[in-house]
């Protein structure tokens with residue numbers, strides 16, 4: 525595991541499966557030093573994940589800040605539960621940490637896009653011209669965000685999902701693995717789109733849809 529000597533000393537909040545992909549992603553750029561992982565599971569404390577120590581739970585953040593930690597990223601993927609990811613993002617901000625972006629060196633990002641703080645663009649994903657990504661968004665492995673899409677904060681585009689051109693996704697929304705959203709579709713906030721769904725019509729906020737074509741299931 526490469527350890528950068530960067531002045532950006534980053535904590536990863538959450539130490540499960542997603543955190544491993546995130547460590548690979550951050551390490552691919554070598555511009556950030558990851559100094560530790562925080563996780564409430566005591567059996568992980570004093571172990572390490574890909575060479576990064578698991579230091580304790582979130583209550584140790586103030587001590588780590590006093591020791592030089594100055595940045596963070598949410599390491600929890602939490603499929604379908606973006607409220608937890610949102611809460612952890614707000615926690616890092618409260619403690620005065622800077623949210624870093626994690627953009628894998630083997631992702632393909634147009635130069636004409638905006639990516640907000642704390643957002644994650646994982647290996648093999650593509651973001652095309654004119655798209656805007658909010659804060660604390662996950663663009664997971666191998667997903668495709670076509671031209672002129674808007675993805676609002678705390679949303680998660682899961683592995684292999686595809687957004688065609690000019691799709692709008694609201695806050696805290698989860699687009700399941702392998703789902704396809706056709707062009708110009710508007711999806712609200714707090715929506716879950718089931719894995720493998722094909723979305724042909726707009727979806728209102730606070731709903732769960734699934735299937736081919738996707739229909740409301742709750």
Ligand code: JB3
Pocket residue numbers: 537538539540541542543562563564565581582599600601602603612664665683
């Ligand atoms: O499908 C893919 C490619 N990735 C999935 C990802 C999107 O979601 C992955 O396979 C998993 O389904 C899931 O990954 P995640 O979120 O890392 O899940 P898990 O492996 O269960 O780890 C979550 C970790 O977050 C656990 O170690 C929890 O203890 C920790 N956690 C939960 N609440 C927390 C908190 N950590 C901190 N620091 N604070 C919390 O409040």
